[in-house]
Amino acid sequence: MPEVIEVDFLREEVSNLLKGKEICEVSLKKASLSNMSEVNFSDILKGKHITGARRKGKVLIIDLSGGFSILIHFLLTGFMRIYKECPNDIQVSIRFCDGICLGIGGIMMGGFVKVVPSESIFAEEGVKELGIDVLDPCFTAEKFAQIVRLNRNKRIKAVLMDQHIIAGLGNAYSDEILFQARVRPDRKCSTLRDEEILAIYKSIGKVFEESRSYGGESELSFVHLDGRRGEFHEHFKVHKQENKDCPECGGKIVVMKIGGRGSYFCPNCQK
Numbered sequence: 345m346p347e348v349i350e351v352d353f354l355r356e357e358v359s360n361l362l363k364g365k366e367i368c369e370v371s372l373k374k375a376s377l378s379n380m381s382e383v384n385f386s387d388i389l390k391g392k393h394i395t396g397a398r399r400k401g402k403v404l405i406i407d408l409s410g411g412f413s414i415l416i417h418f419l420l421t422g423f424m425r426i427y428k429e430c431p432n433d434i435q436v437s438i439r440f441c442d443g444i445c446l447g448i449g450g451i452m453m454g455g456f457v458k459v460v461p462s463e464s465i466f467a468e469e470g471v472k473e474l475g476i477d478v479l480d481p482c483f484t485a486e487k488f489a490q491i492v493r494l495n496r497n498k499r500i501k502a503v504l505m506d507q508h509i510i511a512g513l514g515n516a517y518s519d520e521i522l523f524q525a526r527v528r529p530d531r532k533c534s535t536l537r538d539e540e541i542l543a544i545y546k547s548i549g550k551v552f553e554e555s556r557s558y559g560g561e562s563e564l565s566f567v568h569l570d571g572r573r574g575e576f577h578e579h580f581k582v583h584k585q586e587n588k589d590c591p592e593c594g595g596k597i598v599v600m601k602i603g604g605r606g607s608y609f610c611p612n613c614q615k
């Protein structure tokens with residue numbers, strides 16, 4: 345799914361490629377995704393210009409002139425890309441006055457494409473309950489250690505994935521981060537030593553750096569605005585690698601359920 349790195353690519357690409365463009369025509373095929381009817385959605389958006397893009401956790405924020413913003417949560421299977429012509433069957437399409445089209449599709453129930461006043465973004469459901477963003481400069485090693493200590497009774501994998509605690513990480517990145525840090529996903533936070541907490545924190549940065557160098561992960565739906573796929577999923581060391589050989593020790597990767605999600609790890613390398 346699009347996690348923080350993928351949504352961050354989209355944020356950057358919207359800023360670089362769409363800033364200043366005027367919206368000419370809008371179609372909202374699936375009104376249940378939004379907080380308004382197709383008519384209202386279209387009335388508000390038409391004639392507005394894109395002024396920039398931001399992100400909080402996995403939520404993409406596209407700012408418009410006139411004090412409005414579009415909030416998008418792609419969930420597991422959503423995507424957003426540019427087309428020369430708007431496809432007929434896509435959930436949301438936004439055609440700009442220069443002819444190019446921004447299409448948003450594949451979003452399952454629970455994801456959203458909402459239009460809200462820019463001033464109230466952080467009071468919106470889906471945003472207000474999010475914890476500290478994993479790319480926020482305030483998310484320091486000390487802050488992370490504090491978070492782990494506060495959640496002593498939870499398993500570390502569940503803490504990494506809990507958007508109310510840390511916003512941006514999902515299942516795939518959490519598996520890769522814990523492998524890199526050599527910590528089992530089912531470890532209770534209270535059992536983690538200071539050096540293990542620091543190793544996990546440092547691994548977050550390393551895994552992000554590697555993912556960026558591959559253009560993010562496109563295991564499911566993510567594509568860049570120009571339609572290009574990321575390749576990081578082809579380099580996953582443990583995530584979705586059940587029964588394959590561990591790239592470090594040659595042992596078998598196993599999977600266990602934590603917080604309802606499959607957690608992949610090497611029982612030999614991760615303690």
Ligand SMILES: [Zn+2]
Pocket residue numbers: 590591592593594595610611612613614
């Ligand atoms: Zn191993």
